[in-house]
Amino acid sequence: MNHKIMRRCLSALISGMLIASCGSAALPLSGNAAGNLIKNSTFENGTKDWGTYKESGGSCALSTDDGRLALTVKNVGKVNYAVQVYYDIIPLYKNGVYRLKYDISSTVDRFVEGMIQMNGGDYRAYTWKGLNLTSTPQTVEYEFTMEEETDIMAKLVFNCGIQEKYEGELPEHTIYIDNVSLELVDDSNVDYDADKPYAPSININQVGYRPDSKKTAVFRDVTNQTEFSVVNADTKEKVFxxxxxxxKENASAGETNYTGDFSSVTKAGKYYISCDGLDDSYTFEIGDKVYSNLIDDSVKMLYLQRCGVKVEDATFGHAACHTxxxxxxxxxxxxxxxGGWHDAGDYGRYVVPAAKTVADLLYAYQAAPSLYSDSLGIPESGNGVPDILDEARFELEWMMKMQAPDGGAYHKVSCATFPGYVAPTEEKDELIVTPVSSTATADFCASMALAAEFYEKYDSDFAKKCMEAANKSWAWLESNPNFLFKNPEDIVTGEYGxxxxxxxxYWAAVQMYRATKDDKYLASAGKSYTGLDWSTVxxxxxxxxxxxxxxxxNSDVYKNAQAAVLKQADKMIGNVESSPYGSPLTKYNWGSNMTIAxxxxxFGLAQQLTGGENYGEAAQAQLNYLLGANPVATCFVSGYGTVSPENPxxxxxxxxxKAMKGMLAGGVNENLEDSAAKAYLAxxxxxxxxxxxxxxxxxxxxxxYWNSPLTYLLTLTDPSVAPAPVQPATEAPTQPATEAPTTEPATTALATEAPTTEPVTTAPATEAPTQPANVKYGDANLDGDVTLSDALLILQYVANSQKYNIDGQGLVNADCFNPGDGITGQDALAIQKLDAKVIASLPDRA
Incomplete structure (x- = not known):
């Protein structure tokens, strides 16, 4: 880059710093603001805020023409909702009177349906009109009263698929829509506060605390109060x-917080916190076994996710599915x-997240075997093997079926699209196995090597089979050194890219070394890496x-691994100690509860390694957050605490x-990546x-893989957990020294992209695949654009990552110079080069 261009970049960079420091926050609009509820109503902004849905052979394209929305219907498909055009997120309040108006026409005479409907569930229509369209625009205008319960995420929909009752198949044609308005004309009978959730002023771990753990309540809505009390819930006696x-001013939660320490209360029992002028806290328990049922249910949930076999349960039992x-x-x-477990809220099965789940379970068992029984009530209970190992084995046996003959691991198996909101036996579309990937193969290799160790005691033949599979996959990795992954374009289920x-x-190499004690694997390991996500392992x-x-x-691999863990713990602990709720996060992305777990x-590992009490308290703080001590006052595990997810x-x-018990919800996500989040959390x-x-x-x-780190965390915070093994020092190994660990945090947040399809009137909705978002190289601050402000943030992060944080997808986006090499000043320079038009696009490669 010549000096003139460089000066231009640096000047702009400084300007970007000034702009960033002087920016102002946008003021939110009130939910009952007067005027048109349709933002892009005359299409001066193109098709912004409008979208299409296609299925069952429907085909269409959306554009604008002469200031009108133009839906070109290429094929009307096989059902009336095979082609839809819609405007998402319309707040309808019970008893509100609304006036809906729009102009509509079609280049061929035809019948369509116009409605405002529920955006999910049974997709019922709150108001509906059948429309006979011609080439002459007609104005539709009428008033209606919202008679059902308030729904602030309704959507305006036009069904433009086949209408067999009226005309059947049609040639390609265009439907024009213009001058759309929806106004709340009478809200005199609307109760805007009716559906606002209760927000308690005192937040605690709603499940409870072990007697010797640190116990802290978080207070908000405080005026002049200075004291609090711990009250025995049975006797009503104040015990402390x-x-x-x-x-502290808690900007991320929009509140002022105080904390109250009651760690000295150790007697077993049920309690609540009281404070004059504030509602009492929810009741919680103190006891040695306060988490025993929760640990069991966090594992039992996996049994209820089993695929391919009959599942016995009064509510969630089912015949063998996906066979x-x-x-x-x-x-x-x-x-x-x-076989295997259904991965998430849908019925796909994926090797990459399966490997994380298995690792969490096995290492949890290693940390405290006494916590895990042989009596969970799964088919294998009573066989002399701890049920957590039986459950992990069920997944491992499925993973073995996903190994290709050449040793590589197929990436996933699912249908081409997400199913409806149906029981697992009702998904009957063709199952598709996607190609082998190196990430799945390496994770498979590591999982099998790990399993070989844990099952030797109980079934040496199975352990041998696991090790043979690991060796075969390792050979594939050696023969395929380059990164290989390709998600088929016509499969929209989770990519896990x-x-x-x-x-x-790295994980596979070290795990193979642990299984075999062969130094050749350490030589292959290279530098240390971090991460406990499915994408960073x-x-x-x-x-x-x-x-x-x-x-x-004394080996380099051990020292580097120890340094990597302690560096991450030390980096995050400052956030924990400065957060009233003990959160380590400065940004909340998809799956934040996994990141917190x-x-x-x-932190638990750091305590094992050092004995540091502060690490143990930080680990407990993460558990407290997940179980209710958080800004939304929710125990994120279904069926536990006073308030927990009822509609997962x-x-x-x-x-x-009914919500299945023992499931950890994804948690806070400030990116508002679905219609409900956009409607309720704007x-x-x-x-x-x-x-x-x-x-x-x-x-x-x-x-x-959100449940499994919860299981592991519940284990590591238990007093029975022993320090990490301490062995006499031996002479240093002969393999080459590994490089210093990377600086990226272990807890890279999970980000995912917006859904590629939209819900229909009577057909099932689809959700965004649980996978990383499409990478936008250079967009470190996640504002949707690549500018010099991103370069500035990267330079600040490189200089002081504790003060200037980049989380989750921002880290992936920021690695725009030689992706995979980590975040350096070269990434900032690449953005400057793009701005100066020295390069045409990112990533920039050496």
Whole structure:
């Protein structure tokens, strides 16, 4: 870059800094603001805020023409909703009187349906009109009263699929819509506060505390109060009085907080917190076994997610599902891949997240075997093997079916699209196995090597089979050194894509070393990596070496793994100590509860390694957050605490009309990535962006790999957990020294993209795949654009990552120079080069 261009970039960079420091926040609009509720009503902004849905052979394209919305219908499909055009998120309040108006026409005479409908559930219409269209525009205008319960996420929909009752199939044609308005003309009978959730002023861990753990209540709505009391819930006796302390302005939650420490209360029993002028807290318990049932149910939930076999349960039991053979994508080959767990709220099964789940379970068992019984009530209970190992084995046996003959692991098996809100036995579309990927293969290799160790005691033949599978997959990895992944374009279920497989290969190498004690695997491991997400798994390699019996503590691989864990813990602990709720996060992305549980695991490991009490308290703080001590005052595990998810985005629960017990919801997501989140959380502070709504897949879905770190965290915070194995020092290994660990945090947040399809009138909705968002190289601050402000943020992050934080998808986007090499000043320079038009696009490569 020549000096003139460089000066221009630096000047702009400084300007960007000034603009960033002087920016002002936008004021939220009130929910009952007068005027048109349709923002883009005359299409001066193109098709913004309008979208289409297609299915069952329907085909269409959306554009504007002469200031009108133009829906070109290429094929009307097989059902009336095969083609839809819609405007999403319209607040309708019970007893409100509305006036709807629009102009509409069609280049061919035809019948369509215009309605405002429920955006999910049974897609009922709150108002409906049948419209006979001609080429002459007609104005539709009428008033209606919202007679049902308030629905602030309704949608305006035009069904433009086949209407067999009226005309049947039609040639290609265009429907024009213009001058759309919806006004609330009479709200005199509307109660705007009727559906606002209760927000308690005192928040605690709603499940409870172990006697010797640190116990802190979080207070808000405080005026002049200075003291609080702990009250025995049975006797109503005050057993402790303490001071409100540590006043903090909590911008992320939009509130002022105080905390009250009551750690000295250790007697077993049920209690609540009282404070003059504030409602009492929810009741909680103190006891040695306060989490025993929760640990069991966090594992039992996996049994209820079983696929391919009969599941016994009064509410969620079902016959064997998904038992047909699956087609290997792009071939005529069919294979048996029955078994395993349904991954999330849908019925796909994926090797990458399966590996994380299995690792969490096995390492949880290693940390405290006494916590896990053989009596959970699964089919294998009573067989002499702890049920947590039986449950993990069920998934491992399915994973073995996903190994291709050459040793590689197929990435996933699912149908081409998401199913409706139905029980698992009702999804009967063709099963498709997607191609082998290096990430799935490396994760598979690591899982099998880990399993070989844990099952040797109970079934040596199975352990041998696991090790053979691991060796076969390792050979594939050696023969395929380059990153390989390709998600078929015509499959819209979760992709679980990745930017690199280096961390997966690191985990596989260290896990193979742990299983075999062969130094050649350490030579292959290379530098240390971090991460406990499904897409960043380096810390599982670190756990493998740090908790390995006989590990050489003087070896570079051990030292690097230890340094990586402690560096992450030290980086996050400042956030925990400065947050009234003990949160390690400065930004809340999709799956934030997994990220928080993962952070707790890192703190737990740090305590094992050092004995540091502050690490143990930080781990407990993550558990407290997940179980109710959070800004939304929700215990995020269904069926536990006073307030927990009752409407998860989970098809078995939706089909049964009842939340399955023991599931950890995804949690707060400030990015508002589904219609329910956009409707209910538009004005919510970042740390309160959670809604218990079955349509909110970006905050209220569940997954097996969100439950498993909860299980691991519950284990690591138990007093029975022993320090990591301490072995006599031996001479240093002969393999090459590994490089220093990467600086990226272990708890990279899970981000996902917006859904590619939309719900229909009577057909099922689809959700965004649980996968990383499409990478927008350079967009470190996640504002949707790549500008010099992103370069500035990257430079600040490189200089002081504790002060200037980049989380989740921002980290992936920021790695825009030689992706996979980590965040450096070169990434900022690449953005400057793009701005100066020295390069045409990102990423920039050496």
């Amino acid at each position: 009085t303490g001071k409100l302390e540590n006043k 047909s053979q699956a087609t290997v994508y792009g071939t005529n080959q069919k294979i048996d891949v029955s 990745d930017m690199t497989d280096k961390d997966e290969r 380096g810390d599982y390699g670190n756990i493998a070496i740090l908790t390995m019996n006989g590990a050489d503590k 993962n952070a707790g695991i890192i 985005h989970h098809r078995p629960s939706m089909a049964a009309g 004005d919510a502070p970042a740390a309160k962006c959670y809604v218990d709504n079955s349509e909110s897949y970006s905050t209220n879905e569940i997954t097996i």
